Amino acid sequence: MVNRLICFFAGVLALGSGLASAHGSHSSDQPPSDDWATRHMMEEHHIEGFDAPSFFLLHDYDSSGAWTTDEVRKTYGMDDESNKDMSETQKTDAIRQVFKLFDPDNTGFITQENWVKGIAAGTKLPDLGCGPGHHGDIEYEYEIHHFEKYHGDDATEEELNHPEDIEHFRLHDEMERAQMRLDQLEQMQIVVGNIPSKFRRN
Template sequence: MKKGLAVLQAVLIFKLVSAHGHTEGHDGDSEYAQRHMATEHHIDTFDPKSFFHLHDFNRDGILDKDEIEAIYGVHHPYSQKKSADEEAHQKKAEHIVSTVLNIMDKDSDGKISLEEFLEKGVKALPSFDGLGAEGHHYDVESEFFLHHEEEFHSTPETQTDEAYNHEEDLEHFAAHENIERQEIVREAAYQGISVEEALEEHERAEAAAEARIKELREQEEREQEQLKQQRPKPTTRPANPEKLDPAVRYGDAEKESEEFGEWGTGDKGYKVPSTPGERLRKNVPYKYKFRRNWGDF
């Protein structure tokens, strides 16, 4: 199987060498740089100088072998997985570096200066996606988030347990389970217990943690409900009589005056009128009918 992969990769490299082995006639329209900046750096607009300085990691003004390999993510785990073995991987790395140097290294010193890079431009950078050199910079966890999670699991409905069924998802979770398994094996060896016993301890700890989280959430919900019940209800102040509509303020005055009876009779007798209803009583002296002060009538 490995021999078959090695042969297939050798054929791919041969084809790429034929296509990119010299500067003349090279297809400079791969748009690799544009795609790389958008997917790896989330930058859609840039100029060649910015691209150069971004990948000149040691800031020495040149792109050397290591930095060219980094531009293509040659030694990233995703790229290494697509190499049949270590020897094939090294050949792939050498092929990528030599191809880029043949295109851009005008003075053949094994490095690319800023001037040389600007002379050719970012469009001259070829693509090596067929070899698995897709330009990944970050660790596997970050790459999974950037290139898979954002594309396929960016909405609530695509973040359910059932939605994580892509091949990349299964591979990602399997890798996590393998890491956890290795940690448990080391833990069991350190404690002098079996792996099964260590697994049982982890399961008990996880169950206890989940129960505690549930308990805290329920407690928080109860406290929130209590706060709602204890919150004082808003009080409504009576309207200022002076600001009431006259139709409302004096609406019952006539009826009230009839209940009081004539001036000088009943409980009110000859008392000075203090309400609109009292002022409308029959035979009330004229001096009490007109308004003397604001608020009297």
């Protein structure tokens, strides 16, 4: 039972990452960009002015001073629902392209130093066909791609009636219910007498 609820909760989270519809769609019909980092910062972070170190630090998710393959994968939004049709082979090959540009010594990491050097030399992050790089949680993606675009800080509850709003709050309700069930299960005491003898220690 606990495993089923955990799977359900994880499924709700995964479902949330794939919210896409007419107003705030994650699909992108834009042609490939020759300056993907700028496109990413504008569309995903609403930041127009930035430098190489700030871009690096923003996407150094574990603050280690180096990008791993997982961090590059996350930055490009490869695990977002919008890239569900991209095969693992395609994703691996795409990540290799980035490391070939910014990891000249083939260390398996992109250091901030190598990143800044590469950018200074005119090297740019390639457009890998993953869109603008959706890598936020469901709250962030809803805010950045829908709420900020179609509503505002003074929006009333009655105005949050777009399909994206309804779906977003439905997911919130599902996640809260799933969390409540998990909390209840965690508070339940184990009754030894209910454990089959083959699973008990002698």
